[in-house]
Amino acid sequence: MSDLANTDYLEYLLKSWSTKSTESISWLNQLRAQAIDRVSTQKLPTRRDEEWRFTDISPLAHLPYQSSQSECNLQAQDIEHLCLKETKNRLVFVDGHYSPNLSTIIDSVALMIGNLPAFLATHSSILESHLGQYVQFDNNVFAALNTAFLRDGALIIVPKNIAIVEPIHLLFIATQNEATSYPRCLLIGEAGSDVTLIEDYVALQQATYITNSVTEISLADNAHAKHIRIQRESTQAFHLANCAVSLAHASNYQSVSISLGSHISRYNLDVRLTDEAAECVIDGLTLISDRQLADTHTCIDHIKPNGTSRQQHKCIVDNAAHAVFNGKIIVRPHAQRTNSSQSSRNLLLSKTAQVDTKPQLEIFADDVKCAHGATVGQLDQEEIFYLESRGLSAEAARSLLTFAFGAEIISRIPVTSLKQQLEQAVLNQTQSN
Amino acid sequence: MIDENSKTILSVQGLRANINGTEILKGIDLTVKSGEIHAIMGLNGSGKSTFAKVLAGHSAYEITGGSVQFEGNNLLELLPEERARAGLFLAFQYPIEIPGVANTQFLRLAYNTVQTKRGKEELDPLEFDDFVREKMKLLEMKPDFLDRSVNEGFSGGEKKRNEILQMALLEPKLSILDETDSGLDIDALKIVANGVNQIANKNNATILVTHYQRLLDYIVPDFVHVMQAGRIVMTGGKELALELETRGYDWVNENKSVTGVIA
Numbered sequence: 001m002s003d004l005a006n007t008d009y010l011e012y013l014l015k016s017w018s019t020k021s022t023e024s025i026s027w028l029n030q031l032r033a034q035a036i037d038r039v040s041t042q043k044l045p046t047r048r049d050e051e052w053r054f055t056d057i058s059p060l061a062h063l064p065y066q067s068s069q070s071e072c073n074l075q076a077q078d079i080e081h082l083c084l085k086e087t088k089n090r091l092v093f094v095d096g097h098y099s100p101n102l103s104t105i106i107d108s109v110a111l112m113i114g115n116l117p118a119f120l121a122t123h124s125s126i127l128e129s130h131l132g133q134y135v136q137f138d139n140n141v142f143a144a145l146n147t148a149f150l151r152d153g154a155l156i157i158v159p160k161n162i163a164i165v166e167p168i169h170l171l172f173i174a175t176q177n178e179a180t181s182y183p184r185c186l187l188i189g190e191a192g193s194d195v196t197l198i199e200d201y202v203a204l205q206q207a208t209y210i211t212n213s214v215t216e217i218s219l220a221d222n223a224h225a226k227h228i229r230i231q232r233e234s235t236q237a238f239h240l241a242n243c244a245v246s247l248a249h250a251s252n253y254q255s256v257s258i259s260l261g262s263h264i265s266r267y268n269l270d271v272r273l274t275d276e277a278a279e280c281v282i283d284g285l286t287l288i289s290d291r292q293l294a295d296t297h298t299c300i301d302h303i304k305p306n307g308t309s310r311q312q313h314k315c316i317v318d319n320a321a322h323a324v325f326n327g328k329i330i331v332r333p334h335a336q337r338t339n340s341s342q343s344s345r346n347l348l349l350s351k352t353a354q355v356d357t358k359p360q361l362e363i364f365a366d367d368v369k370c371a372h373g374a375t376v377g378q379l380d381q382e383e384i385f386y387l388e389s390r391g392l393s394a395e396a397a398r399s400l401l402t403f404a405f406g407a408e409i410i411s412r413i414p415v416t417s418l419k420q421q422l423e424q425a426v427l428n429q430t431q432s433n
Numbered sequence: 434m435i436d437e438n439s440k441t442i443l444s445v446q447g448l449r450a451n452i453n454g455t456e457i458l459k460g461i462d463l464t465v466k467s468g469e470i471h472a473i474m475g476l477n478g479s480g481k482s483t484f485a486k487v488l489a490g491h492s493a494y495e496i497t498g499g500s501v502q503f504e505g506n507n508l509l510e511l512l513p514e515e516r517a518r519a520g521l522f523l524a525f526q527y528p529i530e531i532p533g534v535a536n537t538q539f540l541r542l543a544y545n546t547v548q549t550k551r552g553k554e555e556l557d558p559l560e561f562d563d564f565v566r567e568k569m570k571l572l573e574m575k576p577d578f579l580d581r582s583v584n585e586g587f588s589g590g591e592k593k594r595n596e597i598l599q600m601a602l603l604e605p606k607l608s609i610l611d612e613t614d615s616g617l618d619i620d621a622l623k624i625v626a627n628g629v630n631q632i633a634n635k636n637n638a639t640i641l642v643t644h645y646q647r648l649l650d651y652i653v654p655d656f657v658h659v660m661q662a663g664r665i666v667m668t669g670g671k672e673l674a675l676e677l678e679t680r681g682y683d684w685v686n687e688n689k690s691v692t693g694v695i696a
Contacts, residue, residue: 383529385513386529396546400531404532
């Protein structure tokens with residue numbers, strides 16, 4: 001890949017940036033300036049970069065898409081099918097821009113929730129101490145771009161000891177062709193709080209566009225958060241996402257991320273257990289076909305003792321699609337009595353499907369329990385025989401087992417209607433085989 | 434229950450089978466009539482579990498000789514699912530876990546598939562729920578059993594009860610229970626045995642494949658066969674199991690030539 005192409009893409013974006021930055025908040029302007037500064041010194045990653053070994057992002061270089069326009073012609077009925085009946089807490093962003101008309105909030109008394117700029121004046125200091133503090137952009141050109149172009153974004157602050165029953169649905173809808181959007185989320189869970197956040201990336205039609213998102217989650221002592229992330233973009237789109245989670249003492253983070261869409265997608269999830277007895281459960285499912293590429297990079301960083309992490313990542317790959325999973329687990333010298341397990345299971349449905357899976361354990365403490373395993377393959381012959389012996393045809397057995405392979409992850413989503421939608425997506429794919 | 438006039442359900446003659454080129458079954462003869470309960474006993478590696486899987490149609494085994502008639506039809510021609518639909522049931526030694534599929538969905542799918550092929554009515558989820566709950570009483574199973582994923586996180590006893598529940602639902606002509614007693618404590622064993630006894634009647638037949646005599650205290654066989662190196666080397670009544678328990682399998686070696694095959 002030529003460096004010229006790289007430079008073109010980033011330079012184009014750098015130029016379009018210079019006209020922005022009219023906010024009056026100085027720390028935010030500074031953050032953006034730092035970020036654009038980092039963009040100007042970096043290049044698009046290539047497969048020579050270790051972190052991008054399996055994922056060729058070079059097609060992006062030919063797509064110098066402008067930032068999306070903020071005009072939104074969507075009506076409530078256009079997005080009705082995307083709304084979840086379990087919740088009325090919904091923030092909608094169309095091509096990255098906040099849409100107040102499509103959003104509804106019922107927990108506004110218990111919660112601080114809304115579009116980021118609306119809180120800049122009133123909550124400047126808390127925002128300053130969190131925004132851009134978890135997703136590092138020094139060596140991450142996409143996170144740097146997102147931060148440089150940061151404007152709208154979902155902000156959720158769950159106050160101390162408050163449990164929010166209805167999930168919060170963040171709906172990011174792509175409508176424009178050949179545009180780039182920069183979704184941003186910040187969730188701050190104060191001590192003892194509890195919340196369920198659904199991050200949902202969808203397209204209303206097939207289109208080629210770029211979503212470059214950054215999500216930051218900070219959980220204080222004893223805070224709980226469930227984080228559901230659904231990536232169902234257009235299969236022509238590019239989805240580049242960074243999420244970082246910081247866990248304080250005895251906090252608990254559970255995430256389920258599902259990747260169905262995009263031509264090329266990359267999801268980086270970094271979870272840092274910064275204090276004792278923090279817990280995280282991270283589940284992922286990638287379900288792709290045709291010529292899709294979906295890359296998931298996770299890093300679970302155990303910094304203090306008595307932390308627990310459990311991770312299960314599954315990929316179902318059909319046709320000539322290509323899935324990548326890189327799961328790093330770090331156990332730092334002080335993180336004694338860490339209990340960590342990781343499993344990567346991959347199902348290839350065709351001869352041309354490909355998966356690269358790489359568990360990566362870096363353990364510097366001696367009193368720890370760390371288990372990991374990875375499997376790549378077709379369906380198990382014994383499992384098929386079991387179902388056949390109950391009267392199912394071989395074809396029905398295979399399709400049930402493929403469905404089950406994905407449904408195991410989906411079943412951990414605590415929102416029934418979403419679970420059903422996703423089960424249907426898996427069924428549609430498994431029955432076509 | 435032995436009745437000379439009852440019809441033959443299974444007739445195995447000279448059955449031989451290989452796996453990966455190694456001969457495991459070396460000429461098995463067995464006749465099972467309706468109403469009968471047969472026990473096949475033997476040490477590990479004697480071929481008894483292979484025999485069970487071969488009857489159910491496991492594709493890893495190659496049949497190299499002999500014949501198997503099931504209710505007068507050539508069983509070996511049938512696919513595993515066709516055998517199940519025809520009324521052959523294998524309770525697995527190690528039932529498969531299927532995370533992501535609720536037990537009730539799986540049970541209904543199996544039930545309805547088999548019912549349809551037998552020309553009977555399917556049951557919708559509500560009807561099936563009533564039906565399956567009735568059957569679950571046989572096995573003293575808790576209702577949450579239905580909502581959990583198939584066998585996932587089930588104890589050994591729960592998995593075996595789930596196998597017998599499937600047997601109760603599918604109403605087979607011939608049930609083959611492969612080491613159903615393994616991994617069961619005595620309470621679970623009694624429950625499972627009680628379920629099997631209630632399902633057994635004069636129109637069906639049961640083959641118990643087991644290593645130990647213990648199960649046979651609760652499910653009393655009409656015939657006991659001893660398998661060794663891929664053959665049935667000795668056949669007797671229920672007292673043969675007790676004999677084996679006290680004398681061990683070595684005794685079979687010393688006596689197989691003098692004790693004739695009775696069945």
